[in-house]
Amino acid sequence: MAATGERITVVGGGLAGCEAAWQLLRRGHRVRLCEMKPERFSPAHKSPLLAELVCSNSLRSNAPENAVGLLKEEMRRMDSLIMAAADVTAVPAGKALAVDRTEFSRLIEGRLAAEQSLDLIRNEVTEIPATGITIIATGPLTSDAFAGAIGRLTGEESLYFYDAISPIVEGESIDRGRVFAASRYGHGEADYLNCPMNRETYEGFWKALTEAEEVPLRAFEEFKYFEGCLPIEVIARRGIETLAHGPMKPVGLTDPRTGARPYAVVQLRREDKEGILFNIVGFQTKLTWPEQRRIFRMIPGLEKAEFARYGSVHRNTFINSPALLTAALQLRSDPRLFLAGQITGVEGYVESAAMGLLAGINASRFAAGREMIPPPPETACGALISHITNTDRKTFQPMNVAFGLFPPLTGRIPKKDRGLHYARRALIALATWQERITNGLLR
Ligand SMILES: Cc1cc2nc3c(=O)[nH]c(=O)nc-3n(C[C@H](O)[C@H](O)[C@H](O)COP(=O)(O)OP(=O)(O)OC[C@H]3O[C@@H](n4cnc5c(N)ncnc54)[C@H](O)[C@@H]3O)c2cc1C
Missing domain, CATH: 3.50.50.60 (FAD/NAD(P)-binding domain)
Known part of the structure; x- marks a missing residue:
């Protein structure tokens, strides 16, 4: 032409x-x-x-x-x-x-x-x-x-x-009976779904995370992580309490079913107005996809989670x-x-x-x-x-x-x-x- x-x-x-x-x-x-x-x-x-x-x-x-x-x-x-x-x-x-x-x-x-x-x-x-x-x-x-x-x-x-990138799960696959909706310190609307963990569950989760299989870095991917965007497993390896004081901190959150503050909390944030998809907040990761599925399904409420997107750092x-x-x-x-x-x-x-x-x-x-x-x-x-x-x-x-x-x-x-x-x-x-x-x- x-x-x-x-x-x-x-x-x-x-x-x-x-x-x-x-x-x-x-x-x-x-x-x-x-x-x-x-x-x-x-x-x-x-x-x-x-x-x-x-x-x-x-x-x-x-x-x-x-x-x-x-x-x-x-x-x-x-x-x-x-x-x-x-x-x-x-x-x-x-x-x-x-x-x-x-x-x-x-x-x-x-x-x-x-x-x-x-x-x-x-x-x-x-x-x-x-x-x-x-x-x-x-x-x-x-x-x-x-x-x-x-x-x-x-x-x-x-x-x-x-x-x-943090993983995203389908809203319908979250067990609503095991999570509670709340924002930290009750500020604003109850925008987050919170997956509460007691100490025993937390420690089991931490152990699994620190031992999980990661995607190997390719030579050209040896970047320096920003401190604010560390993969969740890298934070976990710094010590057993780092998650409970970092991305899984429970401060300002009370589980309405127990009236108490959980030992640790995984927060899920809406990706869309309708709540079709939820982001696992702060869970950017280099774990392999099968490991993400296995380990993140240990989180209370996510036992049957379907992943719309897996986490990654690349x-x-x-x-x-x-x-x-x-x-x-x-x-x-x-x-x-x-x-x-x-x-x-x-x-x-x-x-x-x-x-x-x-x-x-x-x-x-x-x-x-x-x-x-x-x-x-x-x-x-x-x-x-x-x-x-x-x-x-x-x-x-x-x-x-x-x-x-x-x-x-x-x-x-x-x-x-x-x-x-x-x-x-x-x-x-x-x-x-x-x-x-x-x-x-x-x-
Ligand atoms: C390592 C890696 C693996 C990936 N694997 C997958 C996968 O398995 N499946 C999947 O769906 N997606 C994958 N992706 C993501 C993405 O889908 C692909 O990178 C895809 O090729 C992006 O298409 P693009 O046209 O934007 O870029 P590209 O296909 O990368 O095309 C960009 C082109 O621009 C050229 N170029 C760059 N700079 C200049 C310049 N200054 N002047 C002239 N030319 C230039 C490059 O040589 C290249 O040919 C991967 C990405 C990366 C980095």
Whole structure:
């Protein structure tokens, strides 16, 4: 297709950058895609190809009644290059979509390279381009020099270099008979669910935590922890009382069933207004997922907890999107700049590619002077946009897509059918939205 639209620069030829470039090419733009490989590799990237999967070859569930399966389906309906390549290069993996990673990257690079309107520049970008519309998609391991440039743009305090994520459990899986709702010293509303422990339970929990298996650190992850964000098991190893005086302190909390202060308390904080998801406060961790499940289920009230997200601490460059980005992934302070991929505060291959897809559509609309129309929050794409641009900027942390980020369903729907209802509602909303934005396509 001959380019008729404005030339747009995309920095980073990973999952988000390739998808953004593709969407721009589809809309008739000339695209300058800048990728630093093979001149320079991040500590995790190994292949010279574009769209490299740095770790697992799985893109997780393919079933639309699962949130990430739904996100994939939405992307397919929006002509996603990443999804097309994944479907063609899929390898058998049950209900998951796993791919032959080399074929996957090769196919994406081949499709992009065949486009006459694409200029592929193999250089590290160290400064934000001074003019023209630009999509920044340099990922969780953005090169140091470019991260410095982003920091100067956003303010250093709004650029983070690692995640310290606490696990999130599904509200319905909490045993309400074993926890009590209260805020410390009775201040404000009874906003927290408190899981009380007596001394014996606490000591058993502490012991299990200190002996649990951790995910080994990779060489490039030997960061220094901030004292305020230490993994829970690191705090525990400093002594048997450190948790009871730290993240599990019971001060200002009285268990209404005993009238007494528990020996220790684990607090659960709502992640959403409806209480679909709860965060285990201060429990950022590097324990393996099976160990998190085993040990955190020792907490009174969480014996049958279902985990919507496991805790983690890992290297990750991302910005404080709720403070910095519009729902079109545009920098509030400089609207010609868009961000896409994991750097926006989503987590995961598919989520990152989805943000590339939306940034591509939006940048094209911006170039054409068209209105920005974010996808509705009922869609998986829209739910992710809401999470990264409409949550509390003080507590913002990256998330995978999950139904807990969607507006709740109305009516009483059995748990086993909810995924299907979310998916049906999303795909109807997506079709309406697509009609609106397709009217504005350049092609
Ligand atoms: C070690 C690690 C393992 C992960 N494992 C998984 C997993 O198993 N499953 C999962 O779903 N998610 C995983 N993720 C999270 C995330 O989904 C992936 O990192 C995903 O690739 C992010 O997509 P992206 O397009 O934002 O960034 P990337 O895919 O990393 O793409 C960014 C691109 O920008 C390039 N680049 C960086 N700086 C510059 C610069 N200054 N100039 C030019 N080019 C530059 C990089 O070389 C890279 O090609 C992992 C992340 C990390 C760090």
